[in-house]
Amino acid sequence: MHIESPKDRLEKAVYKASRLANKQATMPVLKCVYLEAKENQLIVRGTNLELGIEIKVPVKVIKEGVVALSGDILTQFLSSLHTERVELIQSENTLKVSSEFASATLKLEPHEDFPLIPRVESDKGESILPVDQLCDLIKSVSYCAAVSGIRPELTCVYLYQEGENLISVSTDSFRLAEKKYAAKNINTFEDALIPAKNAADVCKLLDGVTGNVSIHNDKSQIAFSADGVYIVSRLVSGSFPNYRQIIPQEPKTNVVLLKQDFSGALKTAHVFSDSFHRVTLSVNPEDKKFNIKTKNNDIGENQGTLSAAISGEQVELNFNYRNIVDCFQSISADSINLSFNGPGKALVITPIGNTSFLYLAMPMSK
Secondary structure: EEEEEEEEHHHHHHHHHHHOOOOOOOOOOHHHHEEEEOOOOOEEEEEOOEEEEEEEEEOOOOOOOOEEEEEHHHHHHHOOOOOOOOEEEEEOOOEOOOOOEEEEEEEEOOOOOOOOOOOOOOOOEEEEEEEEHHHHHHHOOOOOOOOOOHHHHHEEEEEEEEEEEEEEEHHHHHHHHHEEOOEEEEEOOEEEEHHHHHHHHHHHOOOOOOEEEEEEEEEEEEEEOOOOEEEEEOOOOOOOOHHHOOOOOOOEEEEEHHHHHHHHHHHHHOOOOOOOOEEEEEEOOOOOOOEEEEEEEOOOOEEEEEEEEEEOOOOOEEEEEEHHHHHHHHOOOOEEEEEEEEOOOOOOOOHHHHOEEEEEOOOEEO
């Protein structure tokens, strides 16, 4: 291999691929990134066997070739160079990386055993949507996925089509988030259970990529292609719970208030919460008061009252603080609606003026 390449584009590609390298692998090649120079481009690959990436970088190819080496070391060296272009020259078991003022020789590993990056073909065709919308679908719900458990489907972001909407959902059984995107170029999309960690990594790997992303998926894998970047993830087999049946349709109490006021009051209350991070939400329609209370026998107690538009019945429920505040990252609206549905029933939080996001939190027992 002998190539000349823009330093910044090469550095970004190698950095993204090296993020997926399995640093704990027993086979040295699995700790590496794979570089293949041919037809005036450098193909950069990385994989952890759960998620794989392939990035094509336009370069000047003087001699074609394939190498595998530590992506971390290559990235660190490239980031230290203050130059626009670099030269990579392979010599037996080493790769020389040089610029006008500095050079380094990196040890290579045998590339023959580097895993293939699977190509996913869907009988139903591709679905196309803007990169930022795909990442919004994922980021709006992925924090609700279970970290681990005996039900693998709860550790996923569930992506499915309903009419002209592409919908993402995650739940750990204590809370649930749903995000809808009205898509224009969605074919008959096959339901996909994407491991939440993989879904979050997809967004990180697409960072800096603009325009549209095309999606192909089958029963076991899903692939995302955008601007010379190809990412493929395994899918979890199984069925996502029929979550719609647990979303209350006729709330008994509604509270409309400013998101910033609610968020600030919760942060203050959390200072006095107990080891279970318990906060008590109390609604009294008669005196138009919405109260937030916390108590810790070792510290003290706190009570705050917020201005809100209240209708319906009196209610008081306990929630885990984290199961409430996490949803604010998915809400850009200034005002939110809290729908209470009676003792022991879920609280539903939605932004005012935007029906694309819904959040559900289950109360704690007293």
